[in-house]
Amino acid sequence: MADVPYKSINPGVMHSCGHDVHAAILLGAVFALADMRDAIHGDVKFIFQAAEEMPPGGAIALVEAGVLDDVDQIFGLHVFLMTKTGTVGFSYGAMTASSDLFDLTIKGRGAHAMAPEQSIDPITIGTEIIQSINNMIARRVAPT
Numbered sequence: 511m512a513d514v515p516y517k518s519i520n521p522g523v524m525h526s527c528g529h530d531v532h533a534a535i536l537l538g539a540v541f542a543l544a545d546m547r548d549a550i551h552g553d554v555k556f557i558f559q560a561a562e563e564m565p566p567g568g569a570i571a572l573v574e575a576g577v578l579d580d581v582d583q584i585f586g587l588h589v590f591l592m593t594k595t596g597t598v599g600f601s602y603g604a605m606t607a608s609s610d611l612f613d614l615t616i617k618g619r620g621a622h623a624m625a626p627e628q629s630i631d632p633i634t635i636g637t638e639i640i641q642s643i644n645n646m647i648a649r650r651v652a653p654t
Contacts, residue, residue: 531589532558555581614639 518524536556543554557577560568572578593599616639618632 528589532587535587535589553580557584 524530536558540556543550555577557572559572562568578584590599616632616635617630618635619628619630621627621629
């Protein structure tokens with residue numbers, strides 16, 4: 511077991527992934543807000559989205575179960591490796607849109623090296639698709 515200050519007090523229990531961080535942060539927020547409950551007017555819910563890393567994730571189940579029916583505002587949190595330790599970044603509106611998986615079949619036709627114009631080269635086609643997708647994103651979304 512690693513000898514680090516954030517290790518579990520129960521040997522062999524710490525999974526040490528982002529979910530541990532999210533659980534610790536949520537519990538910290540629960541304790542902090544509990545200490546100031548007299549100053550809070552209204553109800554506060556603390557929600558974990560189950561299976562957030564696996565499409566379609568648990569958000570649909572939360573909505574269908576009515577967990578958000580009486581919610582006026584929601585604040586989401588996620589840990590990002592790019593954010594410097596000890597700092598907090600934020601964004602208004604939608605953020606962290608999911609990635610999607612898809613299968614793409616490219617059908618080609620081989621040809622002799624002396625007559626490449628007779629081929630339909632799937633490698634070249636695949637390369638063009640990848641470059642085009644990258645260019646669509648790069649020309650619409652700032653890298654920062």
